[in-house]
Structure formats: structure tokens, C-alpha cells
Amino acid sequence: MQFTFKHTNFNVLDLQRSMDFYKEALGLTEVSRIENPDFTIVYLGDGVSDFQLELTWLKDRGKTNSTRPLLSRI
DSSP states (O other), X not given: OOXXXXXXXXXXXXXXXXXXXXXXXXXXXXXXXXXXXXXXXXXXXXSSSSOEEEXXXXXXXXXTTOOOOOOOBO
């Protein structure tokens, strides 16, 4: 049986700063985006492989009253 990674996720506090970092460091650009009042998800890709990096910005994260866990997944 052969396994491949489709995407991995990182929750981020500053979406634009994170997107800029991955573009400069790895050449990843935005492939798609999901907008929601509570969160934004951006998928980044290299244009060569099918692998995507998922950046999730939980909009209330970082506020003192936030109770959301900061989790990432593969």
C-alpha cells in the first residue's frame, strides 16, 4: 500500500505574513481560499506537485477571550 500527503495544516495568527513567508521561502502561492466569518483557510501550492499547504486563520485567535485550541494536523 502506498500513501501520499494531500495537504498539511498550520493554524496561523497573521495570515498575510504567513503567506508572504511561504512564498518567499518555498515559492508557494495561493491556490484557493475559503472565507467564513470565523475563519479563513488558504491553500498554497508550488504549481508542480499536488501537495498543498493549508493555512487556517481563526479570526478570534489571539484575543484574550478566545477558547479555541491552537491545533495543526497532517
